[in-house]
Amino acid sequence: MSLPSRPGADLLAIEEAAHEFLSHEYGFTRRRADLQDNGRHDRTLWHRFAELGWLGLSLPEDRGGAGGGPAESWMLLQQLGAHLVLEPYLSSVAICGWSLVAYGRADVRDRLLPELAAGRAQLALAHDEPGRDHPDAPSAVATPQNGGWRVHGHKAVVLGAPTADHLLVSATCDNQRVVLLIRADEAAVTIRPYRLIDGRKAGEVRISGARVGPDELVAIGADADTLLEVSRLAGALGCVAESVGVMKAALAATADHLRARRQFGQPLAAFQALRHRVADMHIACEEADALGWRATQAFGAADPTERFLAIAAAKSQVGDMARKVCEEAVQLHGAIAITDEFPVGHYLKRAVVNERLFGNSELWTQRFTETAFGWI
Structure with missing residues (x-):
């Protein structure tokens, strides 16, 4: 059954709950402190994710999950990106978890997925x-x-x-x-x-x-080939979801900054040229969101070509969109944006990394054209 053209109320509730929790429990100061830890990762937050049901959100109910799918994780991953979360949800759940669900041997799934959902194991x-x-x-x-x-x-x-x-x-x-x-x-x-x-x-x-x-x-054999291809598609889709969240966060921060900062006796938001630049950022966010949601719909498609083309289209475009939106956010904030104590520069870093992971925009454009049109 296909997903609706836009997320419904149940999915939006996941997004709202994730935003509420991360805003209170994972502020930018907490993240900066985590970056100073070069030892074994503190799993306190990871265990909280398990208690909230996030780690099993898209895993089968008979293996400790909530029985959801990529749509639920799409909403969550956007918030993980928007709050610059360092926890390995993308690598452990979205990539390894989804791949095991689809193509891992049953006895391995039976052992690993309940441990993953309960927060007792991380995979890479x-x-x-x-x-x-x-x-x-x-x-x-x-x-x-x-x-x-x-x-x-x-x-x-x-x-x-x-x-x-x-x-x-x-x-x-x-x-x-x-x-x-x-x-x-x-x-x-x-x-x-x-x-x-x-x-x-x-x-x-x-x-x-x-x-x-x-x-x-x-x-x-063939199962391993398919599992590895699905893992790459899952990683690409996860990066797209995170990047959309980063774009929205950068846009919101920029709009707030322009409303608060004054120049020549009026808010910067009153200047038409700056308003047009923010409007362009908003349009890019909407385009990226639509591409990513379409890819999420296609992830469970029976036709592997349909799934591949939708995800390739999103990964080939959203990475560059996110980088440009975050670069614009840096420009509109000024020098403060590139300081380590301010989140906007970190949005740009996250966008740049997500564009490169699992193949950059150029590679996915090439793969899309080869598959869709037979071009080499």
Whole structure:
């Protein structure tokens, strides 16, 4: 069944509740304090997310979730973006959770999804490799051994890796792709943590002979191929949702600033040239929201081409839109916007990172035209 052309009252209630909670419990001062923590991530807020039902919002009811879908997460992700939340919801729930629901082995889903929904586990997808984004044939190798595998490989820019309990690792085994579950604290796994420019945690992952049992097989062959493609689409859609939230927050902050700041005896909002620039920002926000909502509708489509084209269209456009809106917000605020103590510059950083994650706008435009028109 298709979703309505605009979110209904139940979805708007999720957005309002998330905004209310994050405004009170995750202010900009709290976020700045979290950025100073370079050790193990404090999971207090993550556990609150679980108590609120956010972690299981789009997971099946029979595995501890609320039985929702991408539409519910779309509303939540917008607010996580708008409040610049650092928690790994995108990497753990939207990417790994959705992929496991759709294509992971049933016994792995039965073990992991209830833990994820309850806030007892965080997951990260380790697929991209140095110089190879979303490789068709991972250079990481899984060698069959005693009914299981021994894995060697190097993964790059693994979003959420420093705080993850489990890694979903892609590898090549006998000329086909496999996805294996490996504990992040395994002795054979080394994670070099760092922060992206927007403050979120990522890491370089080296796997040196990790032993993986047969029960840790997530997907193999065609199922692994589909799971990895869906994970990329989920990541792209999640970035679009966050970017739309960032755009709206930047627009609201700019409008408030122009109403409050006075020059030549009147508010800046009284100047027609500035009002036109804010109007252009508003139009971009509406266009991005419409593209993203259409992609959300298509995520569960039976036709994989329809799903791909809708998400590719959104990812190819919204990243640039978000960057331009946030750049305009910086310009209209002036020098204060680029200080670390002011959120507007951080909106721009989040927009820039989201545009790059899971493929930039240029790559998704190319993939869209190749699929839609057969252009190479």
